[in-house]
Amino acid sequence: MKSLVYTGKGTVAIQDRPKPTITSPTDAIIKLKHTTICGTDLHIIKGDVPTATPGRILGHEGVGVIDAVGSSVNGFEVGDVVLISCITACGACSFCRKGMPSHCVSGGWALGNTIDGTQAEYVRVPHAVSSLYKLPGTVDLGDAVMLSDVLPTGLECGTLNGKVKPGSTVAIIGAGAIGMSVMLTSQLYSPSLLVVVDVDDARLALAKSFGAHNTVNSKAADTVKQLMAMTNDEGFDTVVEAVGIPATFELCQQLVAPGGVIANVGVHGKKVDLHLEMLWDRNISITTRLVDAVTTPMLLKLFKTNKLNASRLITHRYSFKDCEIAYDTFKAAADHKALKVLISM
DSSP: OEEEEEEETTEEEEEEOOOOOOOSTTOEEEEEEEEEOOHHHHHHHTTOOTTSOTTOBOOOOEEEEEEEEOTTOOSOOTTOEEEEOSSBOOSOSHHHHTTOGGGOTTOBSOBTTTBOOSSBSEEEESSHHHHEEEOOTTSOHHHHGGGTTHHHHIIIIIIITTTOOTTOEEEEEOOSHHHHHHHHHHGGGOOSEEEEEESOHHHHHHHHHHTOSEEEETTSTTHHHHHHHTTTTSOEEEEEEOSOSHHHHHHHHHHEEEEEEEEEOSOOOSOOOOOHHHHTTSOOEEEOOOOOOTTHHHHHHHHHTTSSOGGGGEEEEEEGGGHHHHHHHHHTHHHHTOSEEEEEO
16 A cells, blocks of 8 residues: 655655555554544654654544454444544543543553554554544545544643633634634633634734634734733633643743633643743743543534534645645644645545
């Protein structure tokens, strides 16, 4: 089969690999129809993820058709169209039972990390019963890929961890795919003020079209002053860090209101400073999380009933033979005005 392989620091290539086979009774083999690229895939090829070594087939998101199932897989059959969760969950370990399958002792973020992933013609999915979701024929399968990772991440790590609720004031720092997903899912909870901050005017314009009440370009010298004025200098109830660099986490600390929440979503590769000298008496919470994908059933219901427009996140579409071009586009997302790139087989 054709596969997109991490070949070394900074490089990927399409290679021929053997089609995967059932190795455990709980496995399923999926023939991919659509997949996509995630920011964590870029972290891998930069060498930031030591568990993903050169030679790994990348990808942890996708939609496809079941090609084979193990003897213990109940409720799924060959020919079923399924959504592949980015998180593989055994459903039985102590972490899964706590609702934290991201830390599953035999799963978690495995696909495209510790085992071969979804950027290929076929993928083996362990713990299939807990890691796949049937899709009806009424939905757009390309759009459904956004429910593998980016939308659950936005909802769980940003909106829910940030405790967004009716009437909240919310600032999202970063208008990439994750920040936009936080914004889309925050709207489900009716905040009174939803502001998106970024350095890219094109992305800010897109955020406005998605429903942001206000946007601010953080290149401005008076960024904090502009944002605080929107809240009568009280600060924001929820501030979401959706970039993963020290400067954006610093900005979050300047914007959070007394009693507010800083919800970190970004992947941080460098240390950041925590200003307890400024925050120790402000009754704030700081949350971190790796997506658990426990909200996927809820998101699927919204998606099936057209209450959640996942297609907004897809800005570029490629065939699998152009995977390497898709990576070049995603690596230079600002230059190409890219959020998510959809790759179809």
